Amino acid sequence: MRFNILDAVSDLEIKKSMADKLSINEMAKQLVSIGFECMMCGECCRAGSADNTVILFPDEIRLIMDAHGMALEDVCEPSIPQFIDDSGILHCFEWVLKRHSNGNCIFIQADNTCMLYQQRQEQRHQQKHQQGHQQRPWICSTYPFFLAFADGAAKPEIMVSECRGVGRPMNEEDALTLAELLKARLLAEITEEIGLLEKLKGFEDWEPTRFYSGQGYQGYTIAVHDSCGMTYITD
Ligand code: SF4
DSSP: OOOOHHHHHHHHHHHHHHHHTOOHHHHHHHHHHHOBOOOOOOTTTSSSSSOOOOEEOHHHHHHHHHHHTOOHHHHEEEOOOOEEOTTSOEEEESEEEOBOTTSOBTTBOTTSOBTTOOOHHHHHHHHTTOSSOOSSOHHHHHTTEEEEOOTTOSSOEEEEOOOTTBTSOOOHHHHHHHHHHHHHHHHHHHHHHHHHHHHTTTOTTOOGGGBOOOSOOTTOEEEEEETTEEEEEEO
16 A cells, blocks of 8 residues: 555645644633643653653754753654664654653653743743744643544634643633644644654655564664654664
8 A cells, every 4th residue: 555645745735734723712711611720749740550752843842952951852752663674673753752760751840840831920921922832842742732633624624632620610711822822833843743744755655564563673673754854773
């Protein structure tokens, strides 16, 4: 089966135009009705029952590297490989935020605050006047919410991950800020996926049956694909 990149990109362009039409006010109303307050439990950042994988896009990685003087390999690592090619190189899509060997995010502190957090209230105020987004990755700054196209749905819907803060009262201002972030995150995700696919040209012939099964990748060369192209990492 040949993967059709052009079809996939055109599908994503349609999704992007749907995402662009989302009403912040409507989303904010929905968020208020669901309710949320961060309980500072740190569960979403630590290894535990929930998956704490944080996918990072190239601009997010650069932001963290620049702000903290960190090297790429200190901030992130390849995501789980998806394909192995004829030369035995494993191929991944996107990067994930680095975790300690115990599975906890490297930026979570003993008091459950995030080293990337940087005075959330102040940022919330400034976000209205700034381009770009805070240092915290999109996934973290919008958790436990995300937008997704449910099967067959023409427009994205608000989804909620497991979190003990869901259902607590949320004020309108916080809901509006979160709605803006959610919409910006979805647009960034779709844009990144289009960029990645456009750089993937030439790899259309990978067969689903050759998907990597996850038996570990020590000793392999890894190719990480993102919207900036392909980065090789040798063990
Ligand atoms: S970057 Fe911060 S908010 Fe995101 S998982 Fe790590 S500690 Fe948690």
